[in-house]
Amino acid sequence: MTHALLAATPLWMPSAADLQRLGPLWSLAGTIVAVLFAALLVGRNYRVAGAIATLGGVFTATLCWRGITGGAVPFAGLAPEAAAPMLVVDQFSCFFIFLISVFLVLVTGMWFMGLDAGVPDEAARRRDAVEFFVLFVGSAFGMALMVSTSNLLMIILAVESASLPSYGLAGFRKKHRPAAEASLKYILFGAVTSAISVYGASLLYGQFHTLDLMKISTAIGSQGISVLTGVGLFAFLIGVAFKVSAVPFHFWCPDVFEGASIEITTWLSVASKAAGLGLMLRIMWLLSCTVQSADAMRWVAHAVAIMAAITCTVGNFSAFRQTNLKRLLAFSSIAHAGYMLMAVSIIWQPRESAAGMPHPASSAVIAYMIVYLLMNLAAFGVVAMVYWSTGRETMDAFNGLGWRNPLLGVVMATCLFSLVGLPPLGGFITKYYLLIALYDASLIWLIFVAVFNTLLSLYYYARIAYAMYFVQSDEAPVRAPAMGQFAVLMCAAAIVLSGTFYAGKLKSFSDQRSRDMYGAMQPTGLRVAERPTADSMH
Amino acid sequence: MLTIGLNHYLVLSAIVFSLGILCMVTKRNALGILIGVELVLNAANVNLVAFSRYQTGAADGHMFAVFVILLAAAEAAIGIAIFMNFYNTLQTIDVDRGDELRN
Numbered sequence: 001m002t003h004a005l006l007a008a009t010p011l012w013m014p015s016a017a018d019l020q021r022l023g024p025l026w027s028l029a030g031t032i033v034a035v036l037f038a039a040l041l042v043g044r045n046y047r048v049a050g051a052i053a054t055l056g057g058v059f060t061a062t063l064c065w066r067g068i069t070g071g072a073v074p075f076a077g078l079a080p081e082a083a084a085p086m087l088v089v090d091q092f093s094c095f096f097i098f099l100i101s102v103f104l105v106l107v108t109g110m111w112f113m114g115l116d117a118g119v120p121d122e123a124a125r126r127r128d129a130v131e132f133f134v135l136f137v138g139s140a141f142g143m144a145l146m147v148s149t150s151n152l153l154m155i156i157l158a159v160e161s162a163s164l165p166s167y168g169l170a171g172f173r174k175k176h177r178p179a180a181e182a183s184l185k186y187i188l189f190g191a192v193t194s195a196i197s198v199y200g201a202s203l204l205y206g207q208f209h210t211l212d213l214m215k216i217s218t219a220i221g222s223q224g225i226s227v228l229t230g231v232g233l234f235a236f237l238i239g240v241a242f243k244v245s246a247v248p249f250h251f252w253c254p255d256v257f258e259g260a261s262i263e264i265t266t267w268l269s270v271a272s273k274a275a276g277l278g279l280m281l282r283i284m285w286l287l288s289c290t291v292q293s294a295d296a297m298r299w300v301a302h303a304v305a306i307m308a309a310i311t312c313t314v315g316n317f318s319a320f321r322q323t324n325l326k327r328l329l330a331f332s333s334i335a336h337a338g339y340m341l342m343a344v345s346i347i348w349q350p351r352e353s354a355a356g357m358p359h360p361a362s363s364a365v366i367a368y369m370i371v372y373l374l375m376n377l378a379a380f381g382v383v384a385m386v387y388w389s390t391g392r393e394t395m396d397a398f399n400g401l402g403w404r405n406p407l408l409g410v411v412m413a414t415c416l417f418s419l420v421g422l423p424p425l426g427g428f429i430t431k432y433y434l435l436i437a438l439y440d441a442s443l444i445w446l447i448f449v450a451v452f453n454t455l456l457s458l459y460y461y462a463r464i465a466y467a468m469y470f471v472q473s474d475e476a477p478v479r480a481p482a483m484g485q486f487a488v489l490m491c492a493a494a495i496v497l498s499g500t501f502y503a504g505k506l507k508s509f510s511d512q513r514s515r516d517m518y519g520a521m522q523p524t525g526l527r528v529a530e531r532p533t534a535d536s537m538h
Numbered sequence: 539m540l541t542i543g544l545n546h547y548l549v550l551s552a553i554v555f556s557l558g559i560l561c562m563v564t565k566r567n568a569l570g571i572l573i574g575v576e577l578v579l580n581a582a583n584v585n586l587v588a589f590s591r592y593q594t595g596a597a598d599g600h601m602f603a604v605f606v607i608l609l610a611a612a613e614a615a616i617g618i619a620i621f622m623n624f625y626n627t628l629q630t631i632d633v634d635r636g637d638e639l640r641n
Contacts, residue, residue, distance in 0.1 A: 201582070
């Protein structure tokens with residue numbers, strides 16, 4: 001049997017052109033190796049390690065930007081069979097890898113700022129910097145893999161290679177009780193969900209005899225969704241829902257965000273969610289890529305919509321009672337993941353009428369993701385600077401912040417009102433795009449849920465703003481690094497601009513990415529017969 | 539004479555899966571939960587190899603199973619490192635003792 005198998009499988013080598021197209025992935029993988037080898041050559045120097053990670057991030061971002069703007073990098077399937085690719089680097093994944101690697105650079109900057117601002121465990125940080133950056137870039141690599149694959153096996157490996165370094169990062173502070181506890185909870189949750197996800201993948205494999213999502217989708221189109229398929233699909237999606245921290249797989253999120261050091265919290269709150277949502281979008285999109293399978297996937301999409309609604313509501317309600325800012329922002333990030341999942345739940349709807357038009361769901365997610373990155377970076381940046389100055393992350397450290405450091409107060413207020421989604425800010429305009437997309441998809445009940453949740457969230461965000469301006473405090477002024485203040489100010493400015501003068505630009509940028517995606521995500525000729533292609537526009 | 543077929547393997551895998559889930563739910567020791575995870579992963583492996591052997595005749599199921607073994611090893615390695623770290627701070631790996639972070 002084994003001999004027959006080996007004889008039947010021809011020896012296959014990827015071509016140099018195929019390998020070249022995986023540039024962003026090579027670049028991140030190379031960065032990991034470079035950090036390790038640099039430690040071997042020049043010794044354990046934290047500056048060298050950080051500089052290599054930064055350079056790697058910048059280089060990857062440049063490659064991806066070229067992939068985004070350069071137009072035609074439609075598809076690179078690294079597999080013997082062209083119709084069943086293992087790795088996919090297209091416009092869609094280029095955008096998400098770009099986001100992840102830019103964020104990698106920013107968080108590295110934050111890590112260095114924390115050193116100068118005198119964090120408590122400074123000596124240990126310098127000493128373990130090499131391991132830190134290896135794990136850090138390693139998780140970025142896993143996340144980059146997550147958004148560039150359409151194969152069940154590769155999805156599971158990608159989720160794992162994003163998760164495993166993250167477990168280590170969450171518990172990176174040794175002899176620190178919250179960190180130890182956070183990483184324990186993180187790995188147990190992650191291991192359980194990924195095991196169930198693997199079992200689900202094995203059921204799907206047994207049902208459809210293939211690991212490729214496109215082929216599974218075609219089979220779903222002709223056979224419909226049986227009970228076993230449904231069970232397999234949901235079990236498989238649990239692993240992704242864990243990364244997105246969708247309820248009921250969100251329990252790790254607040255604990256990890258509170259226990260991990262603040263750079264890691266910032267990193268996980270944006271990058272891990274971006275990768276998870278990108279993967280979720282691709283899975284849902286590929287599985288509903290023919291008209292018949294879209295029809296069959298309707299029920300799965302409804303389940304995702306319900307999960308999104310519950311995620312939003314639970315996230316917002318749980319945020320009410322929090323006094324630790326990191327924990328509060330964790331619940332806020334769960335709620336935001338819920339909003340973005342709402343868009344994922346409408347991606348199955350076919351758009352035959354408008355050939356080459358971007359899918360509103362994916363462009364809503366992209367716009368949302370860009371502004372969400374800015375909001376979270378600035379909000380966590382302010383929390384970090386207050387922590388470096390006062391040593392506390394609780395709400396009372398923010399009392400009177402508006403007077404103790406006016407700049408940080410203004411930035412934080414901007415972020416908070418943008419997170420709520422109030423009009424002149426970026427958070428409003430992206431939420432508006434999202435609601436329009438939901439309206440087009442005639443999911444009116446989901447719009448009500450989203451608006452209701454926005455009102456709920458106003459309470460706890462406004463509570464922080466209230467503490468900053470209306471609670472008296474006789475504490476010393478908050479001293480913050482100049483570079484850090486400049487960075488968060490730039491983020492706040494970008495949030496304001498994206499909601500006002502550049503709202504149209506944001507829309508057209510995300511539409512463009514989404515249009516590219518719409519074209520790029522049609523790997524083979526499978527969909528062409530049923531649906532108009534985006535290529536007819538170009 | 540009974541011949542062993544696909545269904546036997548699937549039933550075996552379902553039993554192992556259920557035992558794994560039971561183990562995860564009932565154990566309070568972190569290592570016990572990790573053992574439950576390994577059981578579920580091995581249930582998936584039995585599925586994959588059986589499907590590959592009886593239905594598709596292709597190598598991808600076998601390949602998947604090899605990767606799952608690798609994944610289980612990586613998870614156990616980092617998991618036990620984290621359990622050690624937890625043990626060093628709390629002198630236990632009972633997950634219920636990790637109760638500092640809560641609402």
